[in-house]
Amino acid sequence: MQFFSHNKGVWLKGALHIHTTNSDGLLSPEKAVEFYKKHGYGFLSITDHNKITEVKNGLPVIKGIEVNTGKNDLGYEYHVVIIGVEDYPPKEIRNCVQSLIDWARDNGCFVFVAHPYWSMLSMHDLLKLNGYYAIEVFNTLAEVEISRGYSGPHWDFLLQSGRRVDAVAVDDVHYYTIDVLGGWVMVNTRSPDVESILDALKNGKYYSSSGPLVKKLEYGNGELCIETTPIQTVKIYSGGMRGMYFSAPVSPRSKPIISPFAEEIEEEKGKAEYNLYARTRSGMEFEFSVNRERVSLKLKGLSKWLKGFVRIEIIDEDGKSAWLNPLYL
Numbered sequence: 001m002q003f004f005s006h007n008k009g010v011w012l013k014g015a016l017h018i019h020t021t022n023s024d025g026l027l028s029p030e031k032a033v034e035f036y037k038k039h040g041y042g043f044l045s046i047t048d049h050n051k052i053t054e055v056k057n058g059l060p061v062i063k064g065i066e067v068n069t070g071k072n073d074l075g076y077e078y079h080v081v082i083i084g085v086e087d088y089p090p091k092e093i094r095n096c097v098q099s100l101i102d103w104a105r106d107n108g109c110f111v112f113v114a115h116p117y118w119s120m121l122s123m124h125d126l127l128k129l130n131g132y133y134a135i136e137v138f139n140t141l142a143e144v145e146i147s148r149g150y151s152g153p154h155w156d157f158l159l160q161s162g163r164r165v166d167a168v169a170v171d172d173v174h175y176y177t178i179d180v181l182g183g184w185v186m187v188n189t190r191s192p193d194v195e196s197i198l199d200a201l202k203n204g205k206y207y208s209s210s211g212p213l214v215k216k217l218e219y220g221n222g223e224l225c226i227e228t229t230p231i232q233t234v235k236i237y238s239g240g241m242r243g244m245y246f247s248a249p250v251s252p253r254s255k256p257i258i259s260p261f262a263e264e265i266e267e268e269k270g271k272a273e274y275n276l277y278a279r280t281r282s283g284m285e286f287e288f289s290v291n292r293e294r295v296s297l298k299l300k301g302l303s304k305w306l307k308g309f310v311r312i313e314i315i316d317e318d319g320k321s322a323w324l325n326p327l328y329l
Helices: 029-038 099-105 123-126 140-146 152-160 194-202
Strands: 004-005 010-018 044-047 061-069 078-083 109-111 134-139 166-170 184-189 204-210 216-218 224-227 232-238 243-249 257-259 260-269 273-280 286-289 297-301 309-315 319-326
Touching: 004 184, 010 029, 010 078, 010 166, 029 044, 029 216, 061 099, 061 194, 078 099, 099 109, 109 194, 123 152, 134 140, 134 152, 134 319, 152 309, 166 184, 166 204, 184 194, 204 216, 224 309
Parallel strands: 010 044, 044 061, 109 134, 134 166
Antiparallel strands: 004 216, 010 184, 061 078, 078 109, 184 204, 204 319, 216 224, 224 297, 232 243, 232 309, 243 257, 260 273, 273 286, 286 297, 309 319
């Protein structure tokens, strides 16, 4: 089964969490759209706090809103982002987090829980809610402001608990300085219109990134193939306290790091390309090839070690990451 390829459909870079002067952002809606268009984005959603912002400026702009509501176990508010909203949620809906999520889905919206770590959401806080399509795995503002932008453990806990939940990377931009261009989604849509983009988001046809690009993802018959721009590290998260870690050599003298530990390793080091084959103790086979333009990664026998789901995070030499939505074994 082929999940996606850069040779199929329309690929758009999108920003899903943006604030403007209509709430507490420093740029006007028009200037915000101009800014993202200038930096190569194909669509965006303005999600001002408790307000719907409309703007037309030559780029698909999906109407959105960020609603602060309810209380978590520690007494802090939930922040729920709704993409594709046409009308402001009724007051009786806004006062209940679950009712708000249900209302968003009933109205055809893409709804996700914002910055779980920044909001100090516990796993219980997330598990007692149902129906959200995704959580934010990375929030640029939360990271550069208070070092709480990464919510990977929240995502893994949900997946381990049986929830089929995707994740998005966002800016949550307010100041348009260090809190911008740090997290986005790459959406594979049939056409660059609002309806098609929303449909792709709701069906998980995207990945999230702060740097690396994913060129291809295929999975079938226990074999996983990925092609990306150059990366340094691959992290694979799975159920049942299972996973995998790989780090490519950073210098001619260094060795690759593979866990679960490899019984057999074969390397080919050339001036322009590096190739590696390894077999782990669990019986998984690992093939890795990298040159200056791309990385190819192939895993065989996933079910021999991994359980339930596979979530992949890749990291480049600058420490920038990309996050793929889960595959289910």
